[in-house]
Each structure stands twice: as C-alpha cells, then as structure tokens.
Amino acid sequence: MNQAELQQLVQETSLAYFGLPFKHQAVFNRRLRTTGGRYHLTSHNLDFNPLILETFGSEEFLGVIKHELCHYHLHLTNQGFQHKDKEFKQLLKEVGGSRFVKSLSKSKPAKSLVLYQCQGCSQLIYRQRRVNTEKYVCGQCKGKLMYIGIRNETVNLKG
Template structure:
C-alpha cells in the first residue's frame, strides 16, 4: 500500500464510519516505534506505522485508522479527544477501532537484562534492566537479602 492508497482508505473510513470528511493528510511514518498511529494536534495530519500493515495485515490497520480518526473528529468538534475522555471511549467503541495496537516489536528486539540479582538465602534469581537499591528491596520469595551476581 502506498501513501495515496492510505489517504483514500482514511477518507473512505471517515465518510462511511464517522459520516464526516477527512480533509487533511495521512502518511506512513517509519520512525514510529511502538505506536500504531499518531494524530498531530496542530496540523491535524495523521501518521501511521507501516509495520502494522506488514506484521498484522489490513484489518489491524483499519482499526488503527479508526482509532486515530476518533482523535481527529473529536478534537475538531471541540469534545474530549484524549484516551481518558468518555467521549473518546464511547466513539471508539461505536466505530470498532482498537484501543491498543498489537505488538510491533520484531523477534529478538527486546534487550537482554543488564543486571542479575540473586537471593543469598534461597538462590532465587532476578534479572533486571535497571539497577535496584539493595538496601530497599528483599527477595519476594523468602525475604532474604539480595546480592548483585557477576557473570
């Protein structure tokens, strides 16, 4: 799917589902990492992550388009357009959009844990990405003292 087809898809969904025209630009943005799409408050343009289409197909992309169009139409109408607003949640449910996008990370993309802690009493291991305060935390299994393990 190219950007022109994406623009047509967004305009079509806007007219058929929301019964309002979409008068701005819809583009693919490869810099989006975990989000499926983005609504720009100032320009009213929409960005979509092409990985949604590549990994999960056109049905999931359609749900993301509906989600972003909920932000778009509610903001232009002067109603609650944020995720926490009742207007947004109601319109999202009515339109059939997805609340969250499916996982977009590639296999092996998750960073391995940097720190490894172990309990001195029971030997339970705790891999962590960030350092923890050993004076503040204890083992969740036996309440023993934690120690930094050196690999």
C-alpha cells in the same frame, strides 16, 4: 500500499464509519516505533506506522485508522479527544476501533543474575553483578555470603 492509497482508505473510512469527511493529509511514517499512529493537533494530519500493516495485516491497520480518526473528529468538534475522555472511549467503541495496537517490539532476553546465599540465615540474594564476598555481608543478619552461581531466569528483585 502507497501514500495515495492510504489517503483514499482514510477518507473512505472516515465517511463510512463517522459520516464526516477527512480533509487533511494521511501519511506513512517509518519513524514511529512504539505506536500504530499519531494525530497532529496543530496540522490535523495523521501519521501511520507501516509496520502495523506489514506485520499484522489490514484488519489491525483498519483499527488503527479508526482510532486516529476518533482523535481527529472529536478534536475538530471540540469534544474530549484524549484517551482518558469518555467521549473518546464511547466513539471508539461505536466504530470498532482498536484501543491498543499489538506490540511491535521483540521480547528482551532474560537478564543473567548472580545468586548468593547467606550462611547465617540462608536467605537467597540476587544481584546483577558479582560482589566481593570477603568485603560484603548479608544485610539482614550480617552473615557471610556464599556464591551459588548465575541464573538466566527472570527474578522479581522487589520481594
């Protein structure tokens, strides 16, 4: 799909689902990384991430178009156009737009964590880097730390 076809698709979607014309410009923007589209408040133009169309297909992309058109039409009619506004949520539900786009980012590998065990209270201690067991002791009982090994699984460090 090229820029002209995108412009035509956005104009047709606006008339079909909102009953209002789209009078501004819709373009592909490859610099968008974490979002499916963007509405510009000052120029009223729409940017779309072409990876959504390439990765997930036309149905998901149509949901993104509807989402951005909700911002567009609500802003031009001086209504609540932000994600938190009731008008936005209601209009998005009526036209069947997508609230969130599927993730484009690749999953990050699990970090390697170094595991120690206190010889006094047997508490397991996870660290991202190795520590000097001659210098550091357990924070709970001041017991000596013993190196257990490296784990490649995700561990919740906060408790």
